[in-house]
Amino acid sequence: MSDMSSNESGPLTGVRVLEFSQIVSLPYAGVLLADLGADVIKVEPLRGDPHRLRGAVISNEGKRFQSLNRGKRSIAVNLADERGRELIYRLVPHIDVATINFRVGVADRLGIDFETLRKYRSDLIYCELSGFGNRGAMARRAATDVVASAYSGLTFADMKIDDEGQPVQLTAISLADYVAGLSAAFGIASALRYREIRGQGQRIDTSLLAAALSVQDTVVMREPVHDSVLRDELVERLREARRGGVPYAEQIRMYEDARRVGRSTFRCYYRAYQVSDGYIVIGALTEAGRNGVRRALGITDDDSDAPGFNALAPENVEFGDQLLLRMEKQLRQRPLDEWMEILADEGVPVAPINTPEEMSDNPQVEALGLMQTIEHPTLGKQRVVGSPLQMSETPPKVQGHSPRLGEHTFEVLRMLGAVSEEELIALTEVGVLGQHED
Numbered sequence: 001m002s003d004m005s006s007n008e009s010g011p012l013t014g015v016r017v018l019e020f021s022q023i024v025s026l027p028y029a030g031v032l033l034a035d036l037g038a039d040v041i042k043v044e045p046l047r048g049d050p051h052r053l054r055g056a057v058i059s060n061e062g063k064r065f066q067s068l069n070r071g072k073r074s075i076a077v078n079l080a081d082e083r084g085r086e087l088i089y090r091l092v093p094h095i096d097v098a099t100i101n102f103r104v105g106v107a108d109r110l111g112i113d114f115e116t117l118r119k120y121r122s123d124l125i126y127c128e129l130s131g132f133g134n135r136g137a138m139a140r141r142a143a144t145d146v147v148a149s150a151y152s153g154l155t156f157a158d159m160k161i162d163d164e165g166q167p168v169q170l171t172a173i174s175l176a177d178y179v180a181g182l183s184a185a186f187g188i189a190s191a192l193r194y195r196e197i198r199g200q201g202q203r204i205d206t207s208l209l210a211a212a213l214s215v216q217d218t219v220v221m222r223e224p225v226h227d228s229v230l231r232d233e234l235v236e237r238l239r240e241a242r243r244g245g246v247p248y249a250e251q252i253r254m255y256e257d258a259r260r261v262g263r264s265t266f267r268c269y270y271r272a273y274q275v276s277d278g279y280i281v282i283g284a285l286t287e288a289g290r291n292g293v294r295r296a297l298g299i300t301d302d303d304s305d306a307p308g309f310n311a312l313a314p315e316n317v318e319f320g321d322q323l324l325l326r327m328e329k330q331l332r333q334r335p336l337d338e339w340m341e342i343l344a345d346e347g348v349p350v351a352p353i354n355t356p357e358e359m360s361d362n363p364q365v366e367a368l369g370l371m372q373t374i375e376h377p378t379l380g381k382q383r384v385v386g387s388p389l390q391m392s393e394t395p396p397k398v399q400g401h402s403p404r405l406g407e408h409t410f411e412v413l414r415m416l417g418a419v420s421e422e423e424l425i426a427l428t429e430v431g432v433l434g435q436h437e438d
Helices: 025-035 063-069 082-094 106-110 145-152 154-158 175-198 208-214 224-243 248-269 287-297 314-331 336-345 356-361 363-368 409-416 421-429
Strands: 016-020 039-044 073-077 097-100 125-130 202-207 270-275 278-283 350-352 371-376 380-385
Touching (some): 016 025, 025 039, 025 097, 063 380, 082 421, 145 154, 145 175, 145 208, 154 248, 175 202, 248 270, 248 287, 270 314
Parallel strands (some): 016 039, 016 097, 039 073, 125 202
Antiparallel strands (some): 270 278
């Protein structure tokens, strides 16, 4: 039996989700829903989610898997076996939402597609999260975050190259994965509200590609006046460079130079700087913030916020280059704590560059209650990042540890009533079901 607590005050309490998920994107959506009170049942193959083994110190308990599947229940079912699928079909009437992030076409082959499952519950909400979407020439191709990031332009726009001048993928997080997971959770919550009003279920589709484009809205957007000045010529030059076999590093320099010209002095107020004992980031997006930087650093000759300022004029581009050098030199003269106080007193958005490993004990993180403590039956006490939401009446809550493979197979299937303990044991012995054994 599960020892996970139930968030009875959560806004999604009473909602049951059947999650056919793997790796990152959809498991993250399930965590968000579980924190809001949903009962998320993760359906795994008998060998488990591939991420169970990623970086695992203890077999099947990889840290990445734990963080992306906490608060869920796990059932292990062989969906290639008709008897396994039949149990799923019998479970669906007890389910509000079904989610899947297998390659397009796999759900149809396994018999867990939208049209099949809604035969068993007509108002079912079904969310499919794919790589390239469910239409078009790319639809059935496999995709992971790194592939979607490359295809969507995210990798190029990040402008990172290695020592040999080759492309470097986004390494901090799998951005497309997490944004797609957020989108799926948002869509599911919206569909639940619609069903409450109209009594209708529906299908939801999102993809890694859609997610990657959504966070690049400005650069992907087409706008004729801006594009004629900055975009169109750059795009043609880059296409010609690719056709001519120009090295990737040179293409990045072309791209970076074009963006530098377009941003002029603005880039001086929105970047990282070295100080005497570390690095800080200044993020002054408003005129008030930039004026705060100017006061703190004694900058009196920058009029880039004046009406009619032409950021593309050669003399202003050159001034921006010189201002950047001046600011770099000045900021290196004092330690981080002094600059943090000076700039913050002027209302400037500023922060040190921390490592993520430090943040679990960060005072601000503690003040917000973002870290929550749970007990894992195998690994002991854990502190995990909780929901990004705070709600006054229905606060999200971490529901518990990540499930062991098949930990709740019998517990969940007992809901069907007509399945005997002997039948469950027999199906386990012939490889239809999997159950965790303490």
